[in-house]
Amino acid sequence: MRALLSVSLALAAFTAAAANERPVPPRPGLDFQSAETRQMQSDDGANPGMLWVEQGAALWRRVEGPEQRACASCHKSAADSMKGVAARYPGVDAASGALLNIEGRINQCRKQRMSVIAYPYESNELLALSAFVSYQSRGLPRKVAVDGPARPFFEAGRAFYNERQGQLNLACGQCHNDNWGKRLRGDVISQGQTDGWPAYRLEWQTLGSLHRRLRACSLGVRAEVLDYGAPEYLALELYLAWRGEGLPLTSPSVRR
Amino acid sequence: MPQPTRIVMPTSAKKGEVFQVKTIIQHEMESGFRRDNRGLAIPRHIITSFVVMYAGGEIFRADMFPGVAANPYFGFTTTAVETGEVVFTWTDDRGDVTTERRTITVA
Secondary structure (H helix, E strand, C coil): CHHHHHHHHHHHHHHHHHHCCCCCCCCCHHHHCCHHHHHHHHCCCCCCHHHHHHHHHHHHCCCECCCCECHHHHHCCHHHHCCCCHHHCCEECCCCCCEECHHHHHHHHHHHCCCCCCCCCCCHHHHHHHHHHHHCCECCECCCCCCHHHHHHHHHHHHHHHCCECCCCECHHHHHCCCCCCEECCEECCCCCCCCCCEEECCCCEEECHHHHHHHHHHHCCCCCCCCCCHHHHHHHHHHHHHCCCCEECCCEEEC | CCCCEEEECCCEECCCCEEEEEEEECCCCECCCCECCCCCECCCECEEEEEEEECCEEEEEEECCCCCCCCCEEEEEEECCCCEEEEEEEEECCCCEEEEEEEEEEC
């Protein structure tokens, strides 16, 4: 009887794990960092990412272009209007039907509402504004829409995540689902959660976008490194956001 | 050209109280040892000196060299002696100076 019970329990655990593609419990990226890095992130006086947040605050108010508008002209105080916004992104833009992340939305706003050119990906300005907007959702739980118009993007992201890629023939989940918490050479494998992005990465000596991090993942498995803002990375960003649903946002975080 | 900085310190303190100051400045701190995609040396560009003045004297000084990481952070403690300005000055090897001032009220 006892043997039967343990077998059925093991079976139940196995099916639960197979059915649940999301790591249980979800753990923020910070959990996999060293004590020194955690300390650097938790202290806003020492967190270098805050430099970009402050510049983002200045850019938010900077009037530009023929319309003589700033972000603040329409959105007023970011502390109110942008609260919780990053937690809902990426999302489908109702007008164009395109999937937009925070960077994409900022640039769409610049082009359509301010009539000025888009900031290039990884420019100091776009990093500063996206960090500033994400910062307004600090501590709020992630919750993205994956149904309706978002469904095809979500499925594309899920397929990309589960596809074996590159010369190493690895799918994302082979590290970040099956082996998180274990060591890969000097590092602890994280769950691949995106709660902290944009993040200050010590290796880069600067703040970087999630897509820069994903490019590093592609390079790591010796797959094709896609462009910043590539549809594959956008779809993956949506899937990853769903995968880490409920995790509070922590941008700007500090990573190794 | 002045660089963006962040300074965290109290705005008031009791006389004789020890308070903490945290500073960070955005700077590439290019070591001069790296090469670009074409194999050309990237010129050195680092902050070489950081000085903090308070109450008529120097309370903190650091000399920096190419081994210091980008966006250097310095944290230190000092004693509140009188109401006045704390002046932070970073100087880089191109002669660019960034100066920030914070006032502390000592009761």
